[in-house]
Amino acid sequence: MKILVLVKQVPETDSLAIDPETGTVVRSEATSIVNPLDLYALEAALAIKDTRAEARITALSMGPPAAAVALKEAVAMGCDDAVLVTGREFAGADTWATARTLAAAIRRLGPFDLVFCGEKATDGDTGQVGPEVAAFLDLPVVTYAGAVELRDGPGGLVVRAERVSEDCGQIVECAAPLVLSFCKAVGEPRLPLLAGKKRAHDLAPRLLGLAELGLPAEEAGSRGSPTRVVRIASPRLTRETESLDARSEEGAEAACRRIVELLAEKGLVVPKDGAGREGRVKP
Amino acid sequence: MREVWILAETKAGRVAPVSFELLAWARSLGSPEEISVAAVLPGPAADPEELCLHGADLVYHAADPALDGLAAAPVALVFGSLFARRRPEVLLAAATTTGRTLLPYLAAREGLGLTADCTELELERETGVLLQTRPAAGGNIMATIKTTRGLPQAATVRPRSRKPLARDPGRPVRVEMVALPAGAAAAAARGPRLVEELPFAESKGLADAPLVVAGGRGFKKKEGFALLEGLASRLGAEIGASREAVDRGWIEYPHQVGLSGRTIAPDFYLAFGISGAIQHLAGMQTAGTIVAVNADPDAPIFALSDLAVRGDLFDLLPRLAAALEDYRPAARS
Ligand SMILES: Cc1cc2nc3c(=O)[nH]c(=O)nc-3n(C[C@H](O)[C@H](O)[C@H](O)COP(=O)(O)OP(=O)(O)OC[C@H]3O[C@@H](n4cnc5c(N)ncnc54)[C@H](O)[C@@H]3O)c2cc1C
Ligand SMILES: Nc1ncnc2c1ncn2[C@@H]1O[C@H](COP(=O)(O)O)[C@@H](O)[C@H]1O
Numbered sequence: 001m002k003i004l005v006l007v008k009q010v011p012e013t014d015s016l017a018i019d020p021e022t023g024t025v026v027r028s029e030a031t032s033i034v035n036p037l038d039l040y041a042l043e044a045a046l047a048i049k050d051t052r053a054e055a056r057i058t059a060l061s062m063g064p065p066a067a068a069v070a071l072k073e074a075v076a077m078g079c080d081d082a083v084l085v086t087g088r089e090f091a092g093a094d095t096w097a098t099a100r101t102l103a104a105a106i107r108r109l110g111p112f113d114l115v116f117c118g119e120k121a122t123d124g125d126t127g128q129v130g131p132e133v134a135a136f137l138d139l140p141v142v143t144y145a146g147a148v149e150l151r152d153g154p155g156g157l158v159v160r161a162e163r164v165s166e167d168c169g170q171i172v173e174c175a176a177p178l179v180l181s182f183c184k185a186v187g188e189p190r191l192p193l194l195a196g197k198k199r200a201h202d203l204a205p206r207l208l209g210l211a212e213l214g215l216p217a218e219e220a221g222s223r224g225s226p227t228r229v230v231r232i233a234s235p236r237l238t239r240e241t242e243s244l245d246a247r248s249e250e251g252a253e254a255a256c257r258r259i260v261e262l263l264a265e266k267g268l269v270v271p272k273d274g275a276g277r278e279g280r281v282k283p
Numbered sequence: 284m285r286e287v288w289i290l291a292e293t294k295a296g297r298v299a300p301v302s303f304e305l306l307a308w309a310r311s312l313g314s315p316e317e318i319s320v321a322a323v324l325p326g327p328a329a330d331p332e333e334l335c336l337h338g339a340d341l342v343y344h345a346a347d348p349a350l351d352g353l354a355a356a357p358v359a360l361v362f363g364s365l366f367a368r369r370r371p372e373v374l375l376a377a378a379t380t381t382g383r384t385l386l387p388y389l390a391a392r393e394g395l396g397l398t399a400d401c402t403e404l405e406l407e408r409e410t411g412v413l414l415q416t417r418p419a420a421g422g423n424i425m426a427t428i429k430t431t432r433g434l435p436q437a438a439t440v441r442p443r444s445r446k447p448l449a450r451d452p453g454r455p456v457r458v459e460m461v462a463l464p465a466g467a468a469a470a471a472a473r474g475p476r477l478v479e480e481l482p483f484a485e486s487k488g489l490a491d492a493p494l495v496v497a498g499g500r501g502f503k504k505k506e507g508f509a510l511l512e513g514l515a516s517r518l519g520a521e522i523g524a525s526r527e528a529v530d531r532g533w534i535e536y537p538h539q540v541g542l543s544g545r546t547i548a549p550d551f552y553l554a555f556g557i558s559g560a561i562q563h564l565a566g567m568q569t570a571g572t573i574v575a576v577n578a579d580p581d582a583p584i585f586a587l588s589d590l591a592v593r594g595d596l597f598d599l600l601p602r603l604a605a606a607l608e609d610y611r612p613a614a615r616s
Contacts, residue, residue, distance in 0.1 A: 036543070037543070094396065095387070095397065095399075096390065096391065096394075096395075096396060096397065099387075099391055100391075122542070122543075123420065124419075125399070125400070125418075125419065125542070126387075126399035126400070127383050127387075127399065128383070128387035128390070128397060128399055129387075130387075131355060131383075131384050131385075131387035131388040131391070132387045132388065132390065132391035133391075134355070134388060134391075135355070135356075135359065135387070135388045135389075135390075135391035135392045136391050138356075140354060140355070140356065140473050140474050140475055141355055141384065141388065141475075142475045143380060143383070143384045144380050160478070161475075162481075163380075164380075165379075165380045165381070166379060166380060166490060167482070167490070168480045168481060168482045169480070169481035169482075170353075170477055170478075170479070170480055170481070171477070171478040171479040171480075171481065172353060172474075172475040172476065172477055172478060173474065173475060173476055173478050174473075174474035174475035174476070175473070175474060178474070178475070184536060184543065185536070225396070225431075226394070226395065226396030226430055226431060226432050226433050227396035227397070227398060227428050227429065227430055227431065228428065228429055228430075228431050229426050229427070229428050230414070230427050230428065230429050231416075231426070231427035232419075232424050232425070232426055232427075233424065233425045233427070234424060234425070238586050238587065239573070239586075239587060239588065239589055240589070241585060241586070241588050241589065241590070241591050242589065242590050242591070243585070243591045243592075243593070244590065244591070244592050244593070245593050245594070246576075246592050246593060246594030246595075246598075246599060247593065247594055247595070251594070252594055252598055252599055252602055253602060253606075255576075255592045255594060255599065256599060256602045256603045256605075256606040257606055258590065258592075259553070259574055259590065259592070259603060259606070260603070260606045260607055260610065262551075262572060262574065262589075262590060263494075263518070263551065263610075264610065266550055266551055266571070266572060267613050268493065268494045268518070268550065268551055268612070268613055269518065269607065269610040269611065269612060269613060270610065270611060270612075270613045271609055271610055271611075272609055272610060272611050
């Protein structure tokens, strides 16, 4: 069985903060990490390998040469090999061009029984690449998946996944091959093992460029992207704030009264029947 | 006349309310003389006319049960058959788990640009260009995006970022049935298919709750967090939480508010011991009224609050309970 996992390198965003006065971003040196949600896709793939030793997992990324670091982490966790699609022509890709490129690479490397990705990347934050890759590969897609189970049906491999929608969990089934995007419901991703780290240290991801993908240059990178960013602005992150100091006894009482007053103003609480007019109701 | 389409969703056999928000978005792009609005409704629904009463001029209803909202390919084929007749200038879907699956799939198929999770849209009158604005970089910036080739210009919009229009029973109802196009039944049969639904009890109302009380790491431990539950039941409120509180196991993940949790826009958000990291703010910044209680006068959440209370939550919670003695939650629809 062959599984492909899409892994993206993203800037670490934990260190971002907003200056409350100016509303602008205070950016400490951004380091790069594996997209946190891709760790769930990796975990889901590795969990399959735990029970089906014959499974082979390939990690695939599109990005600058430095993205090899993210792939090494995937290998350290237990992936068998790693492929990096890299080249100037791929720069500035929107989700359409990214998915087009990744799908071409998957075709080239495949066929795969399962293609896994994260629910979304924390930098682009779109969650579009998974379903788009599925469309380009002409495969069914299950999004927002948690744990998966595999079953060998009469017609081949069947995946049973727990999908998390807004208001319920859904058990869904689909025959392989298919694309799945994973969310946090997978459970805690495993840490790299020492043996894996050693393997990752010695491994250089296989590199693929435009020529190997057989992709026309006008379908990759910014040239292949049907969307353009035309303006960047700071979010209007401020409101007119009323500040209260509740560190003293009186301050605390006043603050609580004010909170209740606001709740009542917005119609979220109402005086209890009879409250404050006890005398009139029960003479 | 420019044409705007929305992808309507169903829920339990009826039109899902988020579809009415989409109609309000579509209507906001221009006057009724300038734009016509059509809703594409895949799957069985008992009340397609509701889409007209909430702002659609026309409903394309593909009512075949094979379209269950889960399999993307047959829905893309339905759009493909409609596009063969006419292409709208704009296509909107909700940034729900359904919309965020179906629309990218369709966009890839049809070669469309697609912008995710927009919070502002503007249709340029002269050019017909749709300016699509969305939070980017974890909510740190607002990026305005346009589609440079291909029609329709497609976007998903964040749920609860616009109120539906009032239902107008006088509006004309026009529902056109759409047959399942060739290949769609086979595409649906490939799956995925729904086997079972598992309702999660704890978080049912969070997304739609008018009042949310939320807690973060300031509660220090699980027993501390229980204080928040007391307040929530007193107020008839739903509970929200920061990732710190969820990661520490004080409350389940469906309660997490923020970038990697839920996006909510309650009428009132009352936060205790939450610092207001950008990833948290991304999930609640459009709340009507925001009140924050925090010990730290520099907590970033204060910049976004209508009322900023500097103090100790352990001191304030019992006092707030006492101040609420004479009140009860307002009856809610
Ligand atoms: C990719 C990514 C995605 C993320 N997604 C999310 C998300 O979806 N949701 C989310 O919430 N976070 C998310 N985070 C994490 C986020 O960056 C913050 O770490 C988190 O929101 C902080 O939670 P907190 O405010 O509870 O904790 P802290 O930042 O530690 O704040 C605790 C606050 O409590 C106050 N406090 C302490 N004691 C008291 C007291 N006795 N009385 C009053 N106040 C007190 C402190 O002053 C402090 O401001 C994400 C991070 C990343 C990198
Ligand atoms: N450049 C990339 N290389 C590899 N995988 C990617 C890339 N971009 C996106 N993905 C995958 O697609 C998922 C969704 O990304 P996005 O649509 O950008 O939010 C991510 O979690 C990754 O698994």
